[in-house]
Amino acid sequence: MAQVVDKIVNSTVGDAKKRQMDGFTIDQNEKTPLTTYFGTKVSETDIALRAGARGPTVLEDFHNREKISHFDHERIPERVVHARGAGAFGEFKLHTPLTGLTTAHILTDTSKITPAYVRFSTVGGSRGSADSVRDPRGFAARFYTDEGNWDLVGNNMPVFFIQDAIKFPDLIHAVKPEPHNEIPQAQTAHDNAWDFMGLHPQSTHMQQWAMSDRGIPRSFRHMQGFGVHTFRLLDADGKSTFVKYHWTPHLGTHSLVWDEALKLAGQDPDFHRRDLWDAIEAGAYPKWELGVQLVKEEDEHKFDFDLLDSTKLIPEDLVPVKNIGTLTLNRNPVDYFAEVEQVAFCTQHIVPGMDFTNDPLLAGRNFSYQDTQISRLGVNFGDIPVNRPVCPFMTNQRDGQGTMFSKSNRQAYHPNRFDILPTTEPAKGGFRSYPEVVSGIKERMHGPKFNEFVSQAQLFYNSMSEPEKQHIISAYQFELSKCYETIVQQNAINRINLIDHDLALAVASSLSDIKVPDAVPNHGQKSEFLSQVTGKNQTFTAEGRKVGIYLLPGYSYAQVEPLKLAFTAASMMVKFVGPATGKVEAGNGQTQIAEFTFENSRSTHFDALIFIGGDSDDYTKKLKNGRLIHAAREAYMHLKAIAATGNAVGWLTDLALAGDLPADAKTKTEITQANGVLLAPSVGAGAEFSEKFIDAVAKHRVWDREVDHIAA
Numbered sequence: 001m002a003q004v005v006d007k008i009v010n011s012t013v014g015d016a017k018k019r020q021m022d023g024f025t026i027d028q029n030e031k032t033p034l035t036t037y038f039g040t041k042v043s044e045t046d047i048a049l050r051a052g053a054r055g056p057t058v059l060e061d062f063h064n065r066e067k068i069s070h071f072d073h074e075r076i077p078e079r080v081v082h083a084r085g086a087g088a089f090g091e092f093k094l095h096t097p098l099t100g101l102t103t104a105h106i107l108t109d110t111s112k113i114t115p116a117y118v119r120f121s122t123v124g125g126s127r128g129s130a131d132s133v134r135d136p137r138g139f140a141a142r143f144y145t146d147e148g149n150w151d152l153v154g155n156n157m158p159v160f161f162i163q164d165a166i167k168f169p170d171l172i173h174a175v176k177p178e179p180h181n182e183i184p185q186a187q188t189a190h191d192n193a194w195d196f197m198g199l200h201p202q203s204t205h206m207q208q209w210a211m212s213d214r215g216i217p218r219s220f221r222h223m224q225g226f227g228v229h230t231f232r233l234l235d236a237d238g239k240s241t242f243v244k245y246h247w248t249p250h251l252g253t254h255s256l257v258w259d260e261a262l263k264l265a266g267q268d269p270d271f272h273r274r275d276l277w278d279a280i281e282a283g284a285y286p287k288w289e290l291g292v293q294l295v296k297e298e299d300e301h302k303f304d305f306d307l308l309d310s311t312k313l314i315p316e317d318l319v320p321v322k323n324i325g326t327l328t329l330n331r332n333p334v335d336y337f338a339e340v341e342q343v344a345f346c347t348q349h350i351v352p353g354m355d356f357t358n359d360p361l362l363a364g365r366n367f368s369y370q371d372t373q374i375s376r377l378g379v380n381f382g383d384i385p386v387n388r389p390v391c392p393f394m395t396n397q398r399d400g401q402g403t404m405f406s407k408s409n410r411q412a413y414h415p416n417r418f419d420i421l422p423t424t425e426p427a428k429g430g431f432r433s434y435p436e437v438v439s440g441i442k443e444r445m446h447g448p449k450f451n452e453f454v455s456q457a458q459l460f461y462n463s464m465s466e467p468e469k470q471h472i473i474s475a476y477q478f479e480l481s482k483c484y485e486t487i488v489q490q491n492a493i494n495r496i497n498l499i500d501h502d503l504a505l506a507v508a509s510s511l512s513d514i515k516v517p518d519a520v521p522n523h524g525q526k527s528e529f530l531s532q533v534t535g536k537n538q539t540f541t542a543e544g545r546k547v548g549i550y551l552l553p554g555y556s557y558a559q560v561e562p563l564k565l566a567f568t569a570a571s572m573m574v575k576f577v578g579p580a581t582g583k584v585e586a587g588n589g590q591t592q593i594a595e596f597t598f599e600n601s602r603s604t605h606f607d608a609l610i611f612i613g614g615d616s617d618d619y620t621k622k623l624k625n626g627r628l629i630h631a632a633r634e635a636y637m638h639l640k641a642i643a644a645t646g647n648a649v650g651w652l653t654d655l656a657l658a659g660d661l662p663a664d665a666k667t668k669t670e671i672t673q674a675n676g677v678l679l680a681p682s683v684g685a686g687a688e689f690s691e692k693f694i695d696a697v698a699k700h701r702v703w704d705r706e707v708d709h710i711a712a
């Protein structure tokens with residue numbers, strides 16, 4: 001313990017949160033002796049104490065009992081939803097203050113750098129499930145502000161399945177694995193989930209988001225985030241402005257393709273965790289802009305939807321998003337359990353200058369989060385280091401399991417004769433609630449605009465590009481074809497038909513015994529901001545992308561160094577793949593270290609692939625390595641940028657991708673570009689080659705390849 005206390009006093013490294021966490025980090029890497037939990041040095045930890053070498057184990061062995069007993073209790077309940085996740089620390093820096101709209105320091109003071117933390121998650125799967133499943137993603141952000149913790153617990157989709165928190169247990173019971181056999185894990189492709197969707201018109205809009213590419217993000221770094229609910233900002237006089245929060249990733253919002261996502265679930269179940277971890281370790285810190293959509297109090301009713309309805313977004317075409325600050329994630333946790341499993345977000349953690357609205361979904365969340373943390377972590381979950389604020393905190397809450405602090409006040413109540421722990425008036429920084437005038441009949445009702453369910457689902461579908469529409473059709477087909485009961489499929493189709501008749505016809509074409517009802521008018525409106533392919537706010541960059549460079553037999557070393565330099569300069573990550581790990585010899589005898597082998601890697605691990613050939617060894621038709629051929633074909637099918645140099649060109653055109661590429665490319669001196677594949681038979685293809693390849697990677701996927709495929 002002395003070690004721990006010393007650290008609190010001495011630590012000057014990092015931000016306030018890092019210094020605080022350092023105080024609770026025990027360096028166990030040194031060769032200090034193994035002890036019991038309570039400090040007694042241990043002389044034997046591999047063989048238990050027993051009466052005679054072949055005799056019974058004795059109860060007296062306190063080390064054995066402590067070791068096993070602690071192990072017996074080292075699991076806690078996993079989160080009831082969002083059980084699977086990854087977290088990282090970072091910082092938030094405001095650049096555009098919301099002066100006059102709120103008193104919150106974090107939203108008004110551009111001189112501050114606020115320590116931050118984000119946990120990303122899937123929703124339905126259990127803690128050990130795969131990362132790449134179709135699901136919304138949690139985007140839970142915490143700001144350790146100097147006025148207390150602000151938790152903005154959002155998702156990567158701006159709307160939700162239901163309007164009222166009382167429905168949440170129903171929703172989750174329906175989408176989780178079916179209760180009789182706990183199948184299927186981490187997916188909604190089953191009868192109960194679609195039964196719920198079919199019977200709940202309020203889920204219509206969110207269904208579109210979940211069935212779209214948003215449900216299978218490329219990485220956490222490539223996701224937007226949304227606060228979903230409408231919140232309030234309060235100025236010094238208590239005047240309120242409505243606000244919706246948006247996170248926009250600097251790397252753009254991009255997704256996997258479905259076949260890739262399915263395969264990754266087995267090939268690398270940690271795909272998203274690993275991506276975040278590796279990026280931070282490599283210093284490629286992911287960044288997001290925090291944006292706000294602001295609506296004046298007096299404009300509350302000017303929309304054809306209710307601001308309190310979380311199944312609706314405010315189209316950016318109506319209210320633009322104003323970016324106000326940058327979040328950077330720059331530090332991986334030291335201990336996953338201590339810092340990620342135990343992080344306890346609560347939507348009710350807000351700071352002065354903010355407040356809630358009457359969104360009935362938010363009201364329920366404000367109860368649920370604290371409640372669930374108590375069952376996961378105990379009533380003193382706030383004492384756990386990752387959950388503590390970095391500003392002073394003093395409460396009269398006392399005792400309970402796991403109390404960490406000895407609180408010196410004798411009077412744990414308010415008021416008291418010594419005026420210990422006095423309250424603070426709002427003018428001096430105390431929290432105040434928006435003084436809303438409230439009146440009404442006590443009844444189980446929603447506002448009238450809560451009863452419109454289809455308009456924004458149509459807006460979303462209409463706004464998609466052709467490939468994105470096709471993906472939505474395929475996703476519905478996949479999910480509904482996994483349902484066994486016709487009534488479930490029929491109800492779902494009836495609902496889809498309300499969004500778009502052609503969509504319903506297309507989905508139904510993969511199901512039998514289903515009748516598509518008559519066409520219902522589609523309003524035809526589009527938003528310019530919703531598509532990931534053509535959306536106005538979209539970013540396309542090769543930055544942060546992973547390129548797999550395959551070193552084929554006798555490859556030309558001359559190509560390797562320039563590519564490494566060019567890709568590193570474009571902030572891309574370069575991974576070499578060879579016949580074995582370690583040194584791979586080139587045609588001229590030079591070597592390049594390969595991290596992966598042809599056998600232990602899959603094309604799904606990379607955003608783009610390059611096959612480097614040589615000029616001496618002609619393997620145009622000879623290199624019949626199934627794993628390699630599959631890598632090229634699979635990447636082609638997943639619409640990725642592909643390139644080849646030297647003899648690898650002929651190998652691609654004549655063998656691996658025969659029929660899809662011009663066969664004469666290998667005889668040309670110049671670079672050929674066909675179907676998103678770059679072919680450079682001259683082994684010293686140079687700057688033009690890397691520039692073209694970086695451009696292709698930045699486009700994310702070769703959509704034309706898919707459209708051609710669909711048309712065929």
Ligand code: HDE
Nearest residue numbers: 079081082119138139140154155165168228361368369372
């Ligand atoms: Fe959550 N949600 N939620 N949720 N949610 C939880 O809290 C809940 C909702 C979200 O990384 C639980 O700590 C209710 C919307 C995220 O630790 C629980 C309702 C949005 C996370 C809970 C909702 C979210 C959670 C489970 C309906 C997007 C992961 C464990 C009103 C805006 C936080 C926990 C983390 C986690 C309840 C709906 C996002 C049970 C009752 C809408 C990102 O408290």
